Amino acid sequence: MYRPLRQRLMDLSPLDLRLAGALVAMAALSGCASDGGGVQSQKLAAIQSRGSLVCGVEGKLPGFSFVESSGAYSGLDVDVCKAVAAAVLGDPAKVQYRDLNSSERFAALASGEVDLLSRNTTATLSRDAAGGNGLSFAPTVFYDGQGVMAPKASGIQGLKDLAGKPICVETGTTTELNLADRMREIKAPYTPLKFQTSDQTYAAYLQGRCEAVTSDRSQLAGKRSSFPDPGAHNLLPDVLSKEPLAPATTNADPAWSDAVRWVVFALMQAEESGITQANIDAKLAEAKANTNLADLRRFLGVEGDFGKHLGLPADFVVKAVKAVGNYGEIFARNVGTGSPLKLERELNRQWNQGGLLYSPPFR
Amino acid sequence: MPAAVTPWWRNRRLIPWLAQAAAGLVLLVLVAFLLGNLVRNLTAAGLLLSWGWIDNPAGFDIAETLLPFQADMPYWRALLAGLVNTLRVVVVGLVGATLLGTLVGVAAFSSNGLLRRLARIYVEVIRNIPLLLQLVFWYFVVFLALPGGSAAIQLPGVVLAKSGLYLGSPELVNGQWQAPLRFTVEFSALLTGLVVYTAAFIAEVVRGGVAAVPRGQWEAARSLGFSHLQMLQRIVLPQALRVIVPGLNSQYISLAKNSSLAVACGYTDLYSVAETTLNQTGRAVEVVLILLGSYLLINLVISALMNGLNALVQLRER
Numbered sequence: 290m291y292r293p294l295r296q297r298l299m300d301l302s303p304l305d306l307r308l309a310g311a312l313v314a315m316a317a318l319s320g321c322a323s324d325g326g327g328v329q330s331q332k333l334a335a336i337q338s339r340g341s342l343v344c345g346v347e348g349k350l351p352g353f354s355f356v357e358s359s360g361a362y363s364g365l366d367v368d369v370c371k372a373v374a375a376a377v378l379g380d381p382a383k384v385q386y387r388d389l390n391s392s393e394r395f396a397a398l399a400s401g402e403v404d405l406l407s408r409n410t411t412a413t414l415s416r417d418a419a420g421g422n423g424l425s426f427a428p429t430v431f432y433d434g435q436g437v438m439a440p441k442a443s444g445i446q447g448l449k450d451l452a453g454k455p456i457c458v459e460t461g462t463t464t465e466l467n468l469a470d471r472m473r474e475i476k477a478p479y480t481p482l483k484f485q486t487s488d489q490t491y492a493a494y495l496q497g498r499c500e501a502v503t504s505d506r507s508q509l510a511g512k513r514s515s516f517p518d519p520g521a522h523n524l525l526p527d528v529l530s531k532e533p534l535a536p537a538t539t540n541a542d543p544a545w546s547d548a549v550r551w552v553v554f555a556l557m558q559a560e561e562s563g564i565t566q567a568n569i570d571a572k573l574a575e576a577k578a579n580t581n582l583a584d585l586r587r588f589l590g591v592e593g594d595f596g597k598h599l600g601l602p603a604d605f606v607v608k609a610v611k612a613v614g615n616y617g618e619i620f621a622r623n624v625g626t627g628s629p630l631k632l633e634r635e636l637n638r639q640w641n642q643g644g645l646l647y648s649p650p651f652r
Numbered sequence: 653m654p655a656a657v658t659p660w661w662r663n664r665r666l667i668p669w670l671a672q673a674a675a676g677l678v679l680l681v682l683v684a685f686l687l688g689n690l691v692r693n694l695t696a697a698g699l700l701l702s703w704g705w706i707d708n709p710a711g712f713d714i715a716e717t718l719l720p721f722q723a724d725m726p727y728w729r730a731l732l733a734g735l736v737n738t739l740r741v742v743v744v745g746l747v748g749a750t751l752l753g754t755l756v757g758v759a760a761f762s763s764n765g766l767l768r769r770l771a772r773i774y775v776e777v778i779r780n781i782p783l784l785l786q787l788v789f790w791y792f793v794v795f796l797a798l799p800g801g802s803a804a805i806q807l808p809g810v811v812l813a814k815s816g817l818y819l820g821s822p823e824l825v826n827g828q829w830q831a832p833l834r835f836t837v838e839f840s841a842l843l844t845g846l847v848v849y850t851a852a853f854i855a856e857v858v859r860g861g862v863a864a865v866p867r868g869q870w871e872a873a874r875s876l877g878f879s880h881l882q883m884l885q886r887i888v889l890p891q892a893l894r895v896i897v898p899g900l901n902s903q904y905i906s907l908a909k910n911s912s913l914a915v916a917c918g919y920t921d922l923y924s925v926a927e928t929t930l931n932q933t934g935r936a937v938e939v940v941l942i943l944l945g946s947y948l949l950i951n952l953v954i955s956a957l958m959n960g961l962n963a964l965v966q967l968r969e970r
Contacts (some may be wrong), residue, residue: 461931496796
């Protein structure tokens with residue numbers, strides 16, 4: 290149905306006009322900041338013009354994100370931030386870290402305070418769905434499960450022994466719900482003591498207020514490594530839930546979410562292809578010299594325009610791997626058997642070695 | 653000579669009325685615009701208020717509740733249990749803070765110099781340290797440092813252990829204390845923190861009120877042969893109350909609002925339940941509205957009661 294413009298304009302309320310004005314202003318502001326081969330991502334443009342990536346992390350979890358005595362952040366989650374910063378900005382050091390507790394993390398992401406949430410966050414339906422938290426999850430970087438830790442001296446061997454006892458748990462986590470569900474299943478009443486930060490939770494546990502503390506097994510192992518006497522605490526055999534920990538962005542900017550997703554996949558693919566921090570330069574030279582290595586050439590950005598599709602530089606994979614190494618190296622350095630956490634790869638092995646890591650093809 | 657007709661713009665009745673009406677209209681338009689904007693943006697974000705989730709099972713447990721609660725009960729019941737927990741600490745806290753605050757405030761007028769100084773030190777130290785720090789101190793440093801099990805502090809009819817305060821012939825069963833009346837350490841730490849903190853402010857209000865009673869009243873009382881206690885009780889405090897009550901009102905309201913810091917010491921109050929609810933449902937706007945409404949209601953009730961009390965103690969013209 291055609292109606293003259295003047296008539297259509299008259300249908301608009303003053304409110305609509307004001308809204309339209311704001312939209313025009315926003316479009317004008319963002320219009321000058323979009324380039325990168327037709328990829329429209331305000332987030333990418335904002336990060337590039339700011340010159341740094343703002344990454345939300347836990348900040349107090351050894352192995353995942355932790356401030357070293359030198360003042361630098363380190364950990365598996367931190368390395369994801371660094372890899373993304375290297376891919377987008379060419380420099381893994383251009384990251385501003387924000388420590389977020391479990392209840393503020395989603396609000397910080399939704400409000401745009403952080404560009405990327407790399408904070409041992411479990412991917413779930415309600416967090417992913419547009420009607421829930423409206424997040425967009427990158428590939429799982431750590432397949433975890435909820436566990437329970439209790440002092441060795443208490444003689445607690447499993448969940449059943451915890452009936453009627455107080456258990457410390459961090460509020461606002463999936464952990465809280467899983468604990469309630471499992472304890473209900475085995476018909477064991479218990480007292481949940483909830484704290485807002487992980488520091489408070491473990492402080493109360495170490496003070497002996499609760500008989501056990503529950504969280505993701507990796508987090509328990511990480512925290513235990515910083516206890517005064519790590520040997521005095523047992524991880525119980527019970528695994529209460531699946532906890533796939535994944536970086537997250539918001540649903541608002543799909544192009545940015547895609548870029549993050551493929552940087553993470555690149556770290557996994559690099560391990561599968563045998564590309565490491567040490568041999569990346571040699572591999573790159575090999576790819577450049579030999580036109581028959583089509584897969585490698587595409588992966589490293591020697592040919593094709595995968596980077597451009599994502600709004601990233603053509604050699605984003607090279608930059609990311611150079612910065613932090615492949616997934617296997619990241620795992621080994623931060624949480625593996627050589628680190629204080631001493632975690633096995635288990636589910637976090639490559640798909641062709643019995644694990645769950647599976648990068649879709651770079652095609 | 654006929655009275656000159658006043659032009660309408662100089663009408664002393666009409667003009668104020670018109671000004672009020674204009675101001676009211678502007679306010680109404682502003683509120684309508686803001687509400688319209690909110691609804692528009694929430695609709696665009698798919699977050700328009702919906703309350704269906706409130707009947708869904710909560711799925712989480714609450715450590716201690718006056719109102720019985722289980723994980724399979726709906727969210728509204730969890731929030732209500734949280735509200736009751738908040739009211740519990742607020743009501744007990746108000747009574748405790750008033751008693752302690754009055755004692756400290758009156759101690760500032762004691763004839764005992766040591767007592768006077770102690771009261772000053774108490775007020776200055778407590779009111780100049782952030783409440784959150786004090787709560788963390790009470791919980792982690794004082795209460796959690798208590799011994800547990802058979803090593804607990806035992807007095808006749810009272811046991812103070814790491815797991816809580818037990819009243820009324822407590823017994824040790826399987827290494828755990830049991831008693832008819834029990835306050836958890838979380839509740840005790842929060843209550844202690846709120847009472848000690850608010851009492852410092854109430855003490856100042858009381859001190860101000862007592863100081864406002866003219867010197868002559870004290871002297872008159874003394875010359876009539878009243879003892880120091882009688883003087884306070886019969887002459888000074890009743891007059892001081894007129895000054896004290898309005899000041900108390902705002903301290904009471906502060907205590908009610910400060911109770912939302914409960915999560916710092918692990919006590920599950922309304923705020924803590926709301927936070928878990930928000931995290932699980934993603935209904936931020938609705939949950940925050942419930943929170944706002946609840947605290948507003950609690951404080952309006954406190955204000956109304958205090959205004960009633962104020963009307964009672966004010967000087968009546970005879």
